[in-house]
Amino acid sequence: MIDKIKSRLRSELEVKLSSVYNQEINVVVEEPKTTNLGDISIPVFSIVKAVNKPLSEVVDVVIEALEQSQVYEWFKEVNRVGGFINLTFDRLVFAKEVINEAANVTSFKYEIGKDKTVCIDYSSPNIAKPFSVGHLRSTIIGHAIGNIMEKLGYKVVRINHLGDFGTQFGKIIYAYLNFGDRAKVDENPIEELVKLYVEFHELAKESPEIEDKAREIFKELELGNPEYNKLWEHFREVSLEEYMKVYKMLDVHFDSYNGEAFYNDKMQAVVDELTLKGLLKKDEGAMIVDLGEDMPPALIQKSDGSTLYITRDLAALFYRKNTYDFDEVLYVVGNEQKLHFEQLKAVVKKMGYDFYQDIHHINFGLVLQDGKKMSTRKGKIVKLEDVLKEASGLSLAYINDKNPDLANKEEVSEKIGVSAIIFNDLKNYRTNDVEFNLEDMVNFVGQTGPYLQYTSVRISSVLEENEYDDKKIDFELFMTDHSFDLIKTIAQYEEILIKAKNEYSPSVLAKYLLNLASYFNTFYAKEKIMVSDKIERNTKLTLISIIRNILDEGMKLLGMQVIRRM
């Protein structure tokens, strides 16, 4: 709501001032850093410069224009401080409007994404590798972006583009056939397959020729070798079983699990089209698309004729365009693949398709260990499952300490633990690299998931015992600073969701929820809610119920679990 007021103020002032000065005027309308200066402020320096008139004169003119504005009734005070015009809301008018609108804020249907489809490619783990804390980022960032866009009215297609193809399978199959132990693999599939993968790379250091063997095996797999195919299918199946367990824990779901292998029979069409359009060029035995000076060429086909990652991604992209007719396609994939997606876009552009503009790489920072990228090849990975268990266990210890009589302790502690891990990842801007730090991940104090859940639970325990009528409210009670902070924050919810979507960054929502929770906890410390005065109680219960609605919906959008007691 504040955004709406700001933009209306801005456009009205621009029209008015442009006609006064007979030239185009740009007006800046912002919120001051500190609230004691007011709620909205207008710095006039740029106008002074544009019209070349004395500052005080310009301020007079702007204030006059302001007084004629449609939104002037929202304000109670207008102060001039140097080159700033500071406006203070009429808290009563503002609070009424916000509370009336907020009653249905969480059930509100947004129109922004109406009739628009977005495909989101996320999680996409590589088969035969454990689900690591690295995969977690893509999974929960993608999931949260999907939720937020759905809330804004988009039709969201969630795609888990499994990494179930590629030379790595040549490596694993080679290792399995040469030094694998069937019984061990059957017993503990992923763990053993990773061991084989790591062993392969150790061996390859001394005998690099096995890399060629692996490539050969992959080529034959691609061509349909039945023995290899059977192994591949088996590896895929056992891996997927493992991943489904993790998805269940995280409460993440997908509309499609079509991985890279799904496109095996759809790549020739891409190669043909590239050839037909004269974009393919033979270079050092491989087929490439030249992308000019500022980008390395895209390798479409290896010299042995087998395909590469980008070939499969192109096939997948066209398949998605044809199948879902998306307006946007998002790839939630790490920073290190930036070049790959730039190349993908460039190739699509060269092919003459405008929708290259709708391809967005939602990049995110790496999970580092000792300042370096984690590497499966060197066996340096942390399993997500272990981290989730650690967090849940710690959460249980908290409950036993603070609320030992709680029912369903295990269930609740798992919800707290998993949500803590999720929130810890989402609270920071996605492109930042993060150093793996278990202690941070399972921290339950301060700006954390449990803090949000705890805040919601506090509200719940008050609401549970009380009926209230949201029509019988005394808006005068919202005049105090600690109440009005909450009113203003509630008023920001919609624009926060839009900002989170525009920046494809769940952290915007995460930070907002922390802010809301923090204001609530201040309020809670200062005010008694279950007071005897009926109207006052009613007013406070209405307010905190709105806060809980937003907190709960916000947490759900982030992929966290909402609980009632803890």
Add this chain to the structure above:
RNA sequence: GACUCGGUAGCUCAGCAGGAUAGAGCAACGGCCUUCUAAGCCGUCGGUCGGGGGUUCGAAUCCCUUCCGAGUCGCCA
């Protein structure tokens, strides 16, 4: 070496379509539970916004340069 991203309080991070004294959390220290969940609240301490130039009435924010860290740079994904 080239390119990309980052460097803000001891630690983790906000702020960056330029705007008024740079904000949170953690840690440290000091308060607050006979009253709605203290996983909370209040206060204190803590910053040459990596360094140096420049543009501007005004720079953490824009430009240049330099240092540091990470990532990527043709037959992995």
